[in-house]
Amino acid sequence: MSSRDYSPIAKWKLREFNELPHIFDKRLKLSREGATNYLNQFPKEATNIILKFVSFITGSIVAILVILTILDPENFLNFELTEGRTVLFYISTLGAVYTVCKGSISESDYIFDPEASLRYVAQFTHYLPSSWEGRYHTESVKAEFCSLFNLRLVLVLREIASLIFLPYLLYFQLPDASEKIIDFFRDFSVHVDGLGYVCTFAMFQFDENKDKLKGGKSFKPHKTSQAGENEDDDDDDLKSEYYTSNDDKMAKSYIFNNQDMLNNSVTEVF
DSSP states (O other): OOOOOEHHHHHHHHOOTTTOOHHHHHHHHHHEEEEEEEEHHHHOHHHHHHHHHHHHHHHHHHHHHHHHHHSSHHHHTEEEEEETTTTHHHHHHHHHHHHHHHSSSSSSOOOOHHHHHHHHHHHHOOOOOGGTTTTTHHHHHHHHHHHEEEHHHHHHHHHHHHHHHHHHIIIIHHHHHHHHHHHHHTTEEETTTTTTTEGGGOOOOOOOHHHHHHHHHHHOSOOOOOOOSSSHHHHHHHHHHSOGGGGGGGHHHHHHHHHHHHHHHHHHHO
16 A cells, blocks of 8 residues: 555656666666655654554454464354354455555664665656755655655556546646647757657757757747846746756756666676
8 A cells, every 4th residue: 555656747757868668667666665765764653553553453353263263163164243244254354454554554763864865766766856955854855756756546546537637638728738839849849860850859959959049039938027127138047948958857868878878888898
């Protein structure tokens, strides 16, 4: 019940440009243990008390039923505690509840060092926002991280709910964003011979973005400047934000892709 996995939006954020699927999956698998250790450092006293209580009650009942069954197996296995429910049914059901609760109790031998844990995770995810700096121990950073590394049960429920809400989103929400989507494909697509149209960020053309900032023909400011501010400076900032990948994703992809190529070359040599 407490197992976690990266959400679909997290995978969109963490995957780098031109990254092969098996390399991306490997990075996520290597980061899961560190991500779990980070979340387990935060106290869960109320949850642990409830889980321990339920596991104690169910475990005690199962132990009593098992002992009585061993003493008189012929009569006791067929004995119905409730109508249509034998002892074997309750042993199986309560045993499953005991196993789930016992396995969900978090261990208390973790050393509280969230910064070291998140930096270890960032070695594999390559994601550590500057807004988290100095706040790794806070509940707000934990909540942001949990939105990316969420419970599997929650992810399954969201997938089921998406079947209901998807028609609504497509009919009412998507038309409002369609113009921005079309603008993105027009401004950030380039044709490569033998490959077709690809995203310009995946081409790692850092200088081309600077040229676009000078012209900015297709750029449309999406907010107005306040009184007393220089409108030209505001437009330049907006242009820079528009033509730059989020969280410096293009620069990170370029650096780590070169590192992977270098590591593979060294491996082939040896």
